[in-house]
Amino acid sequence: MNDHDLPPEVIEKYSTPRGEIQLQRRGQYFEIISNGTFLMATYNGESEKLLISEPLKRSDHPSHILIGGLGVGFSLQEALKDPRVEQVTVLEIEETIIQWNRTLLSAVSEESSFHPKSNIIHADCLVWLAEHDDKFDLICLDIDNGPDWNVYATNESLYSDYGLSLLARHLQPDGYLSFWSATSSPEFVDRLKCHFQLVDILYVPQDRGEPDVIFLTKGPITQ
Template identity: 45%
Template sequence: MDIVERIITERGELVLRRRDGHYELISNGVFLMDTRSGESERALVREALDRAGPRPRLLIGGLGVGFSLAEAARSDAAEIVVVEIEPVVVGWHRGVLRPYSEGALDDPRVRVITADLTTWLHTTTDRYDAVCLDIDNGPDWTVFAANSGLYEPAGLDLLRARLNPGGVLAVWSAADSPRFAAELDRRIGPTQTVRVPVPRGEPDVVHVASSRR
């Protein structure tokens, strides 16, 4: 295992390491994600865009290792906005992680905003046809306590306010969360749970809610 970079941020230690030819992101000793597959991150975007209609405006919360952005850039999305809290993660995508986001930072449709997603949602008036949320490890396992608010009723109301009528909210999770899916159904609209098999353990999950018009 090789440490590519270790930095101290306002949120603690963030590490990019390389193991067996793959990159891993570790926050304060907790594994976040790696570059081994990316199927569920791609599914997050596909499931949202499949329901959003042609040439949607898309918001992605969390850049990660770039699989979701790469999938979005392959679509017909008219605009892709990515909100990522860590400037160093954006920098990695101009270097060692560029192959995984497939150079999508250079796509003229892509705009990256370096900010805390919750704070930014409170300040913007923009609306989107699809919002893809990949913050932490999902509603029931957050690395940062502050992020839990996004998955609570007030956070879901905030996200709903940024959707165009009939817009779609897709949320990535490391495990199924029936409680959260039920809350999505109440706060956003009809919700489907998409399970994405992984080599070991329980499937990754994408909860997809279509807002009521």
């Protein structure tokens, strides 16, 4: 039996304004569960890293990056590997996840949350974006499970025309915006094409179930 098949051991569990969130372990791996739904784990971070590495590869000057969703720290860790990056701002709505990254999960991402280039903010992504005017070279979002499968109904607006317009306003003219998703979404791709000049779709095969999907866009369409 490998670690994935071991029964989960609940390490910590908390109630939040969005429901119950828990950290559990299977052997050497950790999983984060929200309202009984799997969110993320430490045993496979390929797609979370691709969310960052692909736009980094295409960008000429990725000095300031915005990451929506801290998760287990894989995306932040990947961003900090690039010496061109000067600052990584991370928006995370769950204070508990921030604390786990600084304690129980710190080794998973090589203590990326303590890096001097990391700026982790406890905030709702859409609310923060609506209240600030910062521009970013890369915006990389790993919030909920994607456009068509939301654990939290309030996250649906992130993938709406309103959310995309707001994100476009914070993106540099030649900047890249990427989304992580647990499923494909032709309707979301069509919506992206209304707001951005280029849209690519990347697939990351998984051992079980559908491949993870990265929606990658470049350059907001000026209205």
